[in-house]
Amino acid sequence: MSHYREHIVHANKQYAEKFDRSRLAMPPDKKLAIVACMDARLTVEEALGLKTGDAHIIRNAGGVVTDDALRSLIISQRLLGTREILVINHTDCGMLTFKDEELRKRLKKETGTDCSHLSFHAFSDPEENVRAQVKKIKDSSLILKDVAVHGLIYHVESGRLQEVV
Amino acid sequence: MSHYREHIVHANKQYAEKFDRSRLAMPPDKKLAIVACMDARLTVEEALGLKTGDAHIIRNAGGVVTDDALRSLIISQRLLGTREILVINHTDCGMLTFKDEELRKRLKKETGTDCSHLSFHAFSDPEENVRAQVKKIKDSSLILKDVAVHGLIYHVESGRLQEVV
Secondary structure, three states: OOHHHHHHHHHHHHHHHOOOOOOOOOOOOOOEEEEEEOOOOOOHHHHHOOOOOOEEEEEEOOOOOOHHHHHHHHHHHHOOOOOEEEEEEEOOOHHHOOOHHHHHHHHHHHHOOOOOOOOOOOOOOHHHHHHHHHHHHHHOOOOOOOOEEEEEEEOOOOOOEEEOO | OOHHHHHHHHHHHHHHHOOOOOOOOOOOOOOEEEEEEOOOOOOHHHHHOOOOOOEEEEEEOOOOOOHHHHHHHHHHHHOOOOOEEEEEEEOOOHHHOOOHHHHHHHHHHHHOOOOOOOOOOOOOOHHHHHHHHHHHHHHOOOOOOOOEEEEEEEOOOOOOEEEOO
16 A cells, blocks of 8 residues: 555645745745654754744765754755754664664565675664764764763653753 | 743653553554654654654654665664655755755854865755655665655645655
8 A cells, every 4th residue: 555645645635725825935945944854753843943934954874964854954054054063863773773784684585685884774772863863963073163062862651851961 | 041941841750640651662652763854943753643642753954865864774674673764855845945056155164163074965956856765765775675665745834745666
C-alpha cells in the first residue's frame, strides 16, 4: 500500500483548502536553525512550540553535524540570516542500536556494494554525541562566531527537552 | 535575544506536561521516509497530514539527496523498516537565489577559508531538481529496489503539493 496515495494526497488537499500562510517570508522569523534527528517520534515544531515560518529545520539520522548539515547551516546563516542554532539528539535513538562496521558488512553482503568508505555516524552516548556535534559547529571556520549554539536531548518517553551544552 | 531561552524552554515544558506519546515505537508507523527542504515555511507533518510517529523526516538546504541524505535513507530502510520515499522541493526556495560559485567566493572573502572543494547544491529549476534527486535515490545500489519513490513540489503560496515524478 502506498501511504502517499492513500492518505497524503487527500490530507494535503484539506491542508491547502484552509491555507493562510501565503505571506510568510523566506528568512526564518525567529532567526533560528535546528539540527535534529530524523526520528519519527520527534515532531520538532510541536515539541519546541515553533510555528511554521519560525526556523530552518535540518534533520538526518542521529542529528549529526555532518558536512551536509554544515552546508545547510552556512546557507541558513549567510543567505537567510539565522543567528541561533539548536542541536537535538534524543533518547532511544536508532543510532544506538548498531555499529558502523556491522552495517557496512551487512550492506556488502546484501547488495554486493563495497561500503568500506562510508561513515554511518552510529554512536553510543547521546549526551557525549550532542557535545561533539556542538563542538563541530563551533570549530567550523565557515559558521558565524557570534551565534549561540545549544545542545539538547529530547526524551521520547516524556516529551521533555534536556539541556546538555 | 535567545529565542531558545525566551520561548522554547517554556513551550517545551507545556508540551511535556500534556505528553501522551510515550508508547510510540522506534520504527515509523507508516513505513515512510521523507527528504525535504529545511525551509521554515514548510511544516512537513502538518502539510502532509502526518502524525508524530508516522515517518522519518530528513531535511537539508534544498531537499537534496546528498550522500548524507542517502546515509539516513539507508539507516531508515535497513534498520527501521521504511518502504516508501517522498522527496519534497518547493517554490520560492532559497537555493534558487544564488550560485555555488558566488557563495564560495563570498565565504573565501568573509572567512579566509578556501571553499573551492565545497558543493552547496544551488539549483535553478525545482521540478528538474526534484527529478534529479529521485533519480539519485533510484540509482543508488544501497537503496532497496522494491520501494516507491515520489518526487513533489510544495507550493509555499498555496500549501499545495504537486506531483512531479
